[in-house]
Amino acid sequence: MNFKFISPYIILLSLLLSTISLKAQQSFQDFEKEKTYIQTNHVFYKPGEGMYFKIYVVKGNNNLPAEDSRVVNFEIIDPAGSVVKKLKYEITNGYAQGYFYFDEDMKGGIYKIRAYTTWMQNEEEKNAFEKEITLQKIVSPRILMKLDFPKKGYGPGDEVTADFSMRSLSSLPIPFYEADYTVMYNGESISEGKLITDKEGKKLLTFKLPDVLKSSDALLNIKVNYDGFTESISRNIPIVLNNLDVKFLPEGGTFINGIEQNIAFKILDEFEKPVDAVLAVYNQNHEKVKEISVYNFGMGSFRFSPVKSETYYAKVLKSENIAQTFNFPVAKNEGVVLNIQNENKKLNFTIISTEAKTITLKGSFRRKDLYSKVIQ
Secondary structure (H helix, E strand, O other): OOOOOOOHHHHHHHHHHHHHHHHHHHHHHHOOOEEEEEEEOOOEEOOOOEEEEEEEEEEOOOOOEOOOOOEEEEEEEOOOOOEEEEEEEEOEOOEEEEEEEOOOOOOOEEEEEEEEOHHHHHOOOOOOEEEEEEEOOOOOOOOEEEEEOOOOOEOOOOEEEEEEEEEOOOOOEOOOOEEEEEEEEOOEEEEEEEEEOOOOOEEEEEEEOOOOOOOOOEEEEEEEEEOOEEEEEEEEOOEOOOOOEEEEEEOOOOOEOOOOEEEEEEEEOOOOOEOOOEEEEEEOOOOEEEEEEOOEOOEEEEEEOOOOOOOEEEEEEEOOOOOOEEEOOOOEOOOEEEEEEEEOOEEEEEEEEOOOOOEEEEEEEOOEEEEEEEEO
16 A cells, blocks of 8 residues: 655645635625715716715714725716726725816716725625716707705705796796706605796795705706707705804904994805804803894894803704804903994994093095094
């Protein structure tokens, strides 16, 4: 009987390779699946415009920021299905930011944008996130349509109101005409139906937003079949989440204790667009002392007299579910407040000082002095 002896070196090498393979498999099993999501500033673009976007990379089981991947891949696919651009972005705190410019010679149509990590490519089922965007070529319209939202900020569960109107190229109303509308949220239709204009070619359209909003990616699209052609108009719905910037601007530039003065304010969203909202003012004891509303285009003003030793902050009441707080400027104990009122084409000046002072009041226009007076 013949015996063949296997070299101990071969056995050792085999065991080593098996150990490495097992460790690699265990490492991949320990890896938590990832998901991606792309948020864009718009979904409709024109050649010559830029697209700003954020790519969120989260864990598949709890939607918390992913920690394993350091780079996310981004692709743009044209209407023919060809990848026109591949980019890589570094992931920081669970997201990456980017920008893409649509050249003037790019063809119009529906494009797809895609985001995925290298780990996601290793999975059996590819789960790269895809989103459709539209590149619109300029075509002369056959009708004039207008679509606007009177209110510049909506939150979860809010009823949205949209003003829609149709006119002919000669600016005559198109009355009693049917159109189709679609409300999109996160790339999916959440409401659709038909509308009919009134005798003035107008329609006040209302619809309800979902009770839970995790993104500001919402769009209203209206399509009209007119004279054998399809015309459409779209607008982003101004959804307000926890990404607001509120600035308080005391008249005269200084917040003075014990003196009532005008306080102007402005509210902007993360894309620096105006937001219509209702704010509540609280003191340091969290007692509500005032409620204020935006007049128009995210701006407003109110009269307020700060109390010495108190500090103030504001919270958004409407739209709802906004957790941010916004601090008032710290009030000073000494200073001068100048208030100007325009009444019957006359400017009335009120000057209040915390102590006796000599004040010179001057008025100028285009660097030319028009008025000067010393007040004691």
